[in-house]
Amino acid sequence: MKAVVTNKYGPPEVLQLTEVDIPVPNDNQVLVKVHAASLNFGNLVLLKGEPYLARFAFGLTKPKYHIPGGDIAGRVEAVGKDVTLFQPGDEVFGDLSGCGWGGFAEYVAVPESALALKPANLSFEEAAAVPMAGVTALQGLRDKGKIQSGQKVLINGASGGVGTFAVQIAKAFGAEVTGVCSTRNIDILQSLGADDAIDYSKEDFTKKNKRYDLIAGVNGNHSMSAYKRVLNPNGIFVHVGGSGSQMFQAMALGPWISLTEKKKMGTFLQRANQRDLIYLKELIEEGKVKPVLDRCYKLSEVKEAFRYFAEGHAQGKVVITV
Incomplete structure (x- = not known):
């Protein structure tokens, strides 16, 4: 599969679009075919390794997580034998920041607790803008x-x-x-x-x-x-x-x-939470909340997406279409 990979801290130029193996979900994981992902401040921290205190979580000298990307939306492809909340074909969205990141890729394997069913009234791009x-x-x-x-x-x-x-x-x-x-x-x-x-x-x-x-x-x-x-x-x-x-x-x-x-x-520091994802899903489906999208980039344009996001003037969210 195609994935955006980085092996060192630095500017967007350190990001490389390359081929890696499709992950295999374990017993309590869900394999998701990623349709869209989005950028957040945490992505910049993971990219640059700044502020330096963050390196105690992300890796002191080089990134511990080689595929960035926290927010995703996509479709379930396969589930582990202990998964009870989802089945193949389900449309889901989630925040991967608490379970290894990896959203800037065509597939990702994550615990079912990181996901919720996608709001029915949102596209994949819109849903990917929501979690974090x-x-x-x-x-x-x-x-x-x-x-x-x-x-x-x-x-x-x-x-x-x-x-x-x-x-x-x-x-x-x-x-x-x-x-x-x-x-x-x-x-x-x-x-x-x-x-x-x-x-x-x-x-x-x-x-x-x-x-x-x-x-x-x-x-x-x-x-x-x-x-x-x-x-x-x-x-x-x-x-x-x-x-x-x-x-x-x-x-x-x-x-x-x-x-x-x-x-x-x-x-205050946000923590990924499935219950809160579900709560947001309900607000969105009731028409009380809607994501605001600024720009959508292709996976091959992720460097440009990071450069634009880092300027700090986005109106709403910057999204990657996978």
């Missing part, structure tokens, strides 16, 4: 942010992969949602149901008088003190992504602020 970004948004808002109906919620970095899901999920929970994005993305946020959209090139939300019950920092470089200023007295800030200095502040200062004040501030 969608679950990140869901867990950040629901589990870490304790989102409640009627709350005022702000999503900073609302037009990217995680942000577009966060806007819709917050609306599905009954929140009043404000999204922060660039000028060209205002229309996207309005189409997703945001109650308000702030153009960061024209105004700084941290200097306005409005206060929020929950802020999800998906992108940006605001300080923790700036975020804290626009939180309500019992508000919660969840750092999902952003600049390196912002991440350090969230990790170093967030716990201290949370201990000494009523406001809670902290960082």
Whole structure:
């Protein structure tokens, strides 16, 4: 089968499209013919080996996982004898980041716990855009942010992969949602149901008088003190992504602020979860959430896909058609 392989950390040029053996599923694994995959921030970390702390998980001197790709959508080709949830022919989607990656290939063998049945109203490309970004948004808002109906919620970095899901999920929970994005993305946020959209090139939300019950920092470089200023007295800030200095502040200062004040501030790490995949599937089939696709690339164009994704200006998700 064809697969994208890397044997060293570096820029997209280290990726090679080559022939490898089709994996053989073990007793509790599912063999999936991959129709589409998508890019996430974790793919960049796995490619570059940066930040360096990530190498303790991904390999100190070279990648432990030679075929990148976490999010997939495809069709079940075969199942191990102990698999009970799926059968050949099922259309599935899933997040492979917790079980060896390998999504940028024509076939992958994964535990059944990494997959869920694909939403019936999505194409394979659309479904591949959902798992990691969608679950990140869901867990950040629901589990870490304790989102409640009627709350005022702000999503900073609302037009990217995680942000577009966060806007819709917050609306599905009954929140009043404000999204922060660039000028060209205002229309996207309005189409997703945001109650308000702030153009960061024209105004700084941290200097306005409005206060929020929950802020999800998906992108940006605001300080923790700036975020804290626009939180309500019992508000919660969840750092999902952003600049390196912002991440350090969230990790170093967030716990201290949370201990000494009523406001809670902290960082958050998504974990692949089949139950949450199924929950997202239901939201999607109910029409409450839809993936936003920016561009689709062929498997042979994966280097170009990574270059574009690394620029950080994608409107929604970047997808690989396998």
